[in-house]
Amino acid sequence: MSAREAVERLLGVEVTGVRRSGGAVCLVTAAGRGVLVAKEGAGPGATEAEAAGLRWLGEYGDVPVPEVHAHDGEWIVMAYVPPTYPEAAAAEEFGRGLARLHLRGAPAYGSPPPGGPADAWMGLAPMRNEPGEDWASFYAAQRVLPYVRMCVDQGLYDTEQAAVFERLCARLPELGGPPEPPSRIHGDAWSGNVHWAQGAVWLIDPAAHGGHREADLAMLQLFGTPLLGHILGAYEEAAKDLDAPLAEGWRERVELHQLFPLLMHAAVFGAGYARQALRAARAALG
Known part of the structure; x- marks a missing residue:
């Protein structure tokens, strides 16, 4: 059709x-x-x-x-919302709005939006949304290991390289920072889905689910979102005002939360992203 x-x-x-x-x-x-x-x-x-x-x-x-x-x-x-140019005021309002959106919460890590299917998509890659008990188990089972297996099947990782991700998953409860409730996240907030229009920032093309709010912040940083400093600064300030400040060390966990989009890109687009994901995993392990 x-x-x-x-x-x-x-x-x-x-x-x-x-x-x-x-x-x-x-x-x-x-x-x-x-x-x-x-x-x-x-x-x-x-x-x-x-x-x-x-x-x-x-x-x-x-x-x-x-x-x-x-x-x-x-x-x-x-x-259709016609695009315009990035503006600092729009970036800051977006940061504040994103903080509020995340705090609307979700029933569980991995929960799909109401009425949404468990088998969803992020771009061209399949993505499973199934409620998990906590962030670490959800992130390992639904966001890291399935895409590592896809990369192994394509010959992008050998057994030793795949083991790096397995070690990281075993340490996720320690590496992920203090526990916090699941957030209502966009799930694919790279710069192409941050749409500047009508004096504001619109979110398009979501891979929405119950997730960690640091995942959206990490995705904003992955592919060069315009006026990123304005967005993150306003987000941090708003989160504090809402009595939900970002946990200490969140900037050091950016690569940890970038693993999922990097592995997904590796599974779809190949070796360059596979190398980048492996570097991010090793950096997250310290």
Whole structure:
């Protein structure tokens, strides 16, 4: 099914124009609806997971997210928000809003958004969301070891290299800092999903789940988010004001929380990310 056919079927309106906008995303002009984003899911459950994630993240309005107009098992149709340039005031408001969003909480580490499937996606990679007992066991079982195994199967790691990740997982209760309750996180907050528009920062394309708030902060730092210092400074200040300051040493744990996206990228895109993930694991081990 094409983007045109999907939008016309899901919304019951005539589509007057379609323009490809990278990957599986199209900008669609629909009669009476203006410009919409039509996005094809990466695999089974992807559109359901994205729709549920956007609803969950946008529930309290802490950070703006696009409105979902409709979705099915193949396509999701959302409001189009034209991009603008990064601004310091928007960055700082985003940092404060993200702190509030995280503290909305989640039922458990690994829990999916309400109505979202357990088998979700992060970009082109499958991602399992299954509630765990604590952060360490969740992170090992659902965010590190499955992707290490995928990398081993592709010949990206040998047995000795895979053992580095296994040693790290055994030490996660010690390395992860003080225990804290699960946060409501975006899950894939790299710079491409931090969308500057209408004088604000919007969050798009989530891999939302109950996770550690330091994971979103680490992802912001992985691929060069604009005005990062403004975002993190405002986040830290807001977290303190909300009586939930970041735990001491959170900056030293950035590489620990970057392991998941690096391993996921390694499994999808290959050896360069595999080397980077291995370096991050060794650095986290100290």
